[in-house]
Amino acid sequence: MTVKELKTEEFMVNMGPQHPSTHGVCKLVIKMDGEEIKEITPHVGFLHRSIEKIGENRTYAQFVPYTDRIDYVASMNANHAYVIAAEKLGGVEVPERAEYLRVIMAELNRIASHLVWLATFAIDLGAVTPFLYAFREREMILDLFEMTCGQRLTYNYMCIGGVNWDIPKEFEPKLREFLKIFPSRVDDYEDLLTNNPIFLYRTKNIGILSKETAFEYSVSGPSLRGSGVKWDIRKAESYSIYDRFDFDIPVGYNGDAWDRYRVRMREMRESAKIVQQAIDGLPGGDIQTKVPRTWKPPEGEVFTRIEAPRGEMAYHIVSDGSTKPYRMKIRTASFCNLQVLPIIGINHLIADLVAIFGSLDIILPEVDR
Amino acid sequence: MFELGGIFEAIGKWLNGFLPPVWVTIISAVITGLAVLGFLSLLALFLVWWERKISAHMQQRYGPMRTGWHGVLQTIADGVKLLQKEDLMPKDADRIVYFWAPIICFGAAFMAYLVVPFGKGIIVQDLNIGILYIIAITTFTVVSLLMAGWASNNKWALLGGMRSAAQIISYEVPLSLAIVGAVMLAQTLSMNGIVSAQAGGFWHWYVFREPLGFLVYYIAATAEANRTPFDIPEAEQELVAGFNIEYSGMKFAMFFLAEFVNMFTVSAIAVTLFFGGWQPLFSFLGFIPSWVWFMGKSLVSVFVLMWFRWTYPRIRVDQLMNFAWKFLLPLAFLNIILVGFGIVVFK
Amino acid sequence: MGLAVFYILAAVILVSALFVVTLRNIFHSALMLIVCFFGVAGLYASLNADFLAAVQVLIYVGAVTILIIFAVMVTHQLSGKKIRQYNDQPVPAGLIIISLFLLFVVSLSKTGFEVVKSISSSPTVEGIGKALMTSYVLPFEVVSIVLLVALIGAIVIARKD
Numbered sequence: 001m002t003v004k005e006l007k008t009e010e011f012m013v014n015m016g017p018q019h020p021s022t023h024g025v026c027k028l029v030i031k032m033d034g035e036e037i038k039e040i041t042p043h044v045g046f047l048h049r050s051i052e053k054i055g056e057n058r059t060y061a062q063f064v065p066y067t068d069r070i071d072y073v074a075s076m077n078a079n080h081a082y083v084i085a086a087e088k089l090g091g092v093e094v095p096e097r098a099e100y101l102r103v104i105m106a107e108l109n110r111i112a113s114h115l116v117w118l119a120t121f122a123i124d125l126g127a128v129t130p131f132l133y134a135f136r137e138r139e140m141i142l143d144l145f146e147m148t149c150g151q152r153l154t155y156n157y158m159c160i161g162g163v164n165w166d167i168p169k170e171f172e173p174k175l176r177e178f179l180k181i182f183p184s185r186v187d188d189y190e191d192l193l194t195n196n197p198i199f200l201y202r203t204k205n206i207g208i209l210s211k212e213t214a215f216e217y218s219v220s221g222p223s224l225r226g227s228g229v230k231w232d233i234r235k236a237e238s239y240s241i242y243d244r245f246d247f248d249i250p251v252g253y254n255g256d257a258w259d260r261y262r263v264r265m266r267e268m269r270e271s272a273k274i275v276q277q278a279i280d281g282l283p284g285g286d287i288q289t290k291v292p293r294t295w296k297p298p299e300g301e302v303f304t305r306i307e308a309p310r311g312e313m314a315y316h317i318v319s320d321g322s323t324k325p326y327r328m329k330i331r332t333a334s335f336c337n338l339q340v341l342p343i344i345g346i347n348h349l350i351a352d353l354v355a356i357f358g359s360l361d362i363i364l365p366e367v368d369r
Numbered sequence: 370m371f372e373l374g375g376i377f378e379a380i381g382k383w384l385n386g387f388l389p390p391v392w393v394t395i396i397s398a399v400i401t402g403l404a405v406l407g408f409l410s411l412l413a414l415f416l417v418w419w420e421r422k423i424s425a426h427m428q429q430r431y432g433p434m435r436t437g438w439h440g441v442l443q444t445i446a447d448g449v450k451l452l453q454k455e456d457l458m459p460k461d462a463d464r465i466v467y468f469w470a471p472i473i474c475f476g477a478a479f480m481a482y483l484v485v486p487f488g489k490g491i492i493v494q495d496l497n498i499g500i501l502y503i504i505a506i507t508t509f510t511v512v513s514l515l516m517a518g519w520a521s522n523n524k525w526a527l528l529g530g531m532r533s534a535a536q537i538i539s540y541e542v543p544l545s546l547a548i549v550g551a552v553m554l555a556q557t558l559s560m561n562g563i564v565s566a567q568a569g570g571f572w573h574w575y576v577f578r579e580p581l582g583f584l585v586y587y588i589a590a591t592a593e594a595n596r597t598p599f600d601i602p603e604a605e606q607e608l609v610a611g612f613n614i615e616y617s618g619m620k621f622a623m624f625f626l627a628e629f630v631n632m633f634t635v636s637a638i639a640v641t642l643f644f645g646g647w648q649p650l651f652s653f654l655g656f657i658p659s660w661v662w663f664m665g666k667s668l669v670s671v672f673v674l675m676w677f678r679w680t681y682p683r684i685r686v687d688q689l690m691n692f693a694w695k696f697l698l699p700l701a702f703l704n705i706i707l708v709g710f711g712i713v714v715f716k
Numbered sequence: 717m718g719l720a721v722f723y724i725l726a727a728v729i730l731v732s733a734l735f736v737v738t739l740r741n742i743f744h745s746a747l748m749l750i751v752c753f754f755g756v757a758g759l760y761a762s763l764n765a766d767f768l769a770a771v772q773v774l775i776y777v778g779a780v781t782i783l784i785i786f787a788v789m790v791t792h793q794l795s796g797k798k799i800r801q802y803n804d805q806p807v808p809a810g811l812i813i814i815s816l817f818l819l820f821v822v823s824l825s826k827t828g829f830e831v832v833k834s835i836s837s838s839p840t841v842e843g844i845g846k847a848l849m850t851s852y853v854l855p856f857e858v859v860s861i862v863l864l865v866a867l868i869g870a871i872v873i874a875r876k877d
Contacts, residue, residue, distance in 0.1 A: 013525070129679050198682045202683075
């Protein structure tokens with residue numbers, strides 16, 4: 001008998017829509033040879049809520065709460081992306097204090113979002129304890145959000161022309177306390193995971209995303225930077241007041257799951273640095289430029305993008321001069337990042353697929369909108 | 370004074386006074402069987418609660434707090450809940466095999482306690498082939514997992530069953546070879562014999578004679594008990610729940626309890642083979658009953674296994690195999706050679 | 717007592733062996749094989765051959781049958797292919813079986829079996845170990861080499877280039 005006669009059968013497995021490691025309702029149809037993955041077909045659309053169409057039927061101000069629901073793990077950043085687009089469309093000036101508050105909130109939310117990612121990524125690899133540790137710190141951030149805007153998940157904090165509420169006076173001491181302990185807590189997570197040999201085995205050289213593939217599929221955010229591309233909208237096309245702060249853009253080398261992990265871990269530290277600078281330099285004054293309830297931006301179109309925790313979030317809004325947008329298109333990072341999963345996931349084991357999926361940090365409502 | 374061994378002997382003598390020997394054999398078998406079953410059920414309930422408490426405290430939580438003192442009655446409440454659950458069976462399941470899998474799983478876990486020496490004179494049957502018997506009987510656990518994986522008619526369950534078979538077969542080899550070291554030192558396969566050979570203070574324990582053997586045994590035993598970092602057969606995040614994905618109600622409870630009983634079994638074997646079994650730490654501490662020593666040492670070992678679980682990520686299935694065959698197995702052989710030399714040199 | 721145990725075990729072995737070859741579901745056949753092997757282990761145990769009994773369970777149940785089940789699972793359930801229990805050559809198979817049966821009958825009837833009055837209840841492990849390492853050391857080593865060769869052969873066949 002020769003080797004060629006020994007053939008193995010391939011079989012199909014449905015991973016999801018109800019599976020603990022797809023982080024939401026995503027269905028992956030996997031063709032497997034034993035435990036080795038030969039083909040992955042992601043099926044999306046289970047969470048489609050036609051948010052873009054809703055945007056055409058709501059006034060500009062009414063749409064802000066809907067942006068919360070696009071990425072509920074980082075609602076502040078989703079708010080930010082939309083209000084920046086609307087302000088550019090209408091030429092609205094934002095008070096200095098509001099810009100600072102926006103940056104503080106957006107960066108805190110980036111940390112919170114990365115903490116959720118860290119928690120679920122660790123749990124995907126079978127380490128349950130970091131989950132609870134990460135949620136402990138996220139809780140502190142959520143407390144800060146709650147005392148500012150009364151919400152813990154969907155904040156509806158920013159509005160066109162500024163922010164809706166000013167921070168209460170107990171906010172600043174709490175924030176400074178958080179910034180003081182946070183770096184040591186990140187050290188704790190790194191103690192648990194970063195140099196753990198089992199963790200290294202599970203993530204090193206797993207799901208290598210090359211620069212070329214990343215460009216072809218328009219991957220963005222930490223997943224792109226993990227492949228060694230130094231591209232961050234906050235630096236490259238600085239929006240809001242990010243050009244006033246001093247921070248680094250961490251990049252990886254190989255583009256494997258471990259590099260993506262490292263990039264996010266370091267980004268949390270960088271974000272904490274930005275928040276520190278912003279709270280130190282927080283000016284007084286107004287928090288809002290009054291924009292009328294039936295606000296009519298001039299005719300025209302606008303395209304803006306920001307760096308959300310998962311990558312670029314862009315808005316393309318076309319205005320016909322009425323109170324509602326004529327057309328709205330939202331570009332979300334998770335949708336583009338999910339597309340590389342069938343490329344980088346094949347020829348791995350099913351356990352690796354879980355690790356790769358976790359390392360890409362995909363939020364399903366953001367995929368489907 | 371508080372030794373339990375005497376009680377069993379006294380009962381035996383008392384029964385012998387007025388009953389024919391055949392009846393005494395049958396009655397004592399039933400009594401010991403029920404005693405072991407009762408003990409194991411209570412133990413499993415306790416271990417479930419203990420694991421929840423340990424994990425909670427490692428994760429800055431409280432764990433169960435409401436049912437009884439610090440939630441001690443929580444597992445009993447859960448057990449009652451599971452008893453009331455509807456016993457579901459998938460439509461295309463293999464009915465007979467599906468039914469028998471959890472029973473065999475629990476039975477195999479239970480049978481291992483035939484030869485575990487709980488204390489001085491507290492052993493159901495001190496078989497000559499004691500340790501070999503345990504290794505043989507635990508293979509039925511694999512059979513039951515394969516049966517569960519097959520009968521559920523679910524691809525995830527099947528993958529879980531296959532993973533467990535591959536894993537346990539692989540780890541049984543270094544496990545058995547690690548045991549050989551202790552057997553060589555004690556010159557017997559009997560569990561009681563191995564314990565007696567380690568008498569006279571903790572420096573006589575085999576963990577200090579062959580630390581390598583203990584290391585190999587403990588790692589392989591963690592894999593045998595399907596604990597993290599080797600819990601790939603039921604890897605929740607990959608295979609959803611592995612072989613027991615379709616099980617509910619009491620059948621699930623049996624798998625669940627068997628897992629905890631198995632964890633105690635490997636700990637008990639580790640204690641017997643490497644930590645002097647029920648022997649006290651120093652001989653002047655002999656006034657503490659032997660079963661207290663045994664339980665104390667075993668529970669420490671169980672605690673370490675739990676500690677592993679709540680600290681480490683899970684290893685991947687192929688890495689697991691490589692680890693067993695390319696690392697543990699040579700180490701186990703090295704241990705046997707070293708022990709052999711040791712015996713010859715220090716004879 | 718001993719005789720009753722023997723008859724029960726013999727019945728278990730025969731019935732399960734019959735099931736192994738007649739059941740339509742090959743997975744059930746494999747499970748019946750386990751019962752059969754377990755019965756044989758029971759026979760050993762009833763003869764006070766405790767070491768043999770444990771090894772019978774360990775090797776045949778723990779390794780051989782599990783490998784069979786493993787192979788059945790991979791080929792049968794996963795790919796959805798049915799493996800047939802029968803082939804299309806009943807005539808030659810029947811001839812072979814009948815001649816084998818005759819061979820057994822003849823050889824068994826011609827052998828004079830030594831009858832032991834009582835079974836010694838002393839441990840057998842030490843005796844087996846000594847015998848393997850002294851008088852039977854050559855066959856023992858030859859068997860290990862044969863097994864090693866078989867192992868390497870299997871690896872060579874299945875190796876992916």
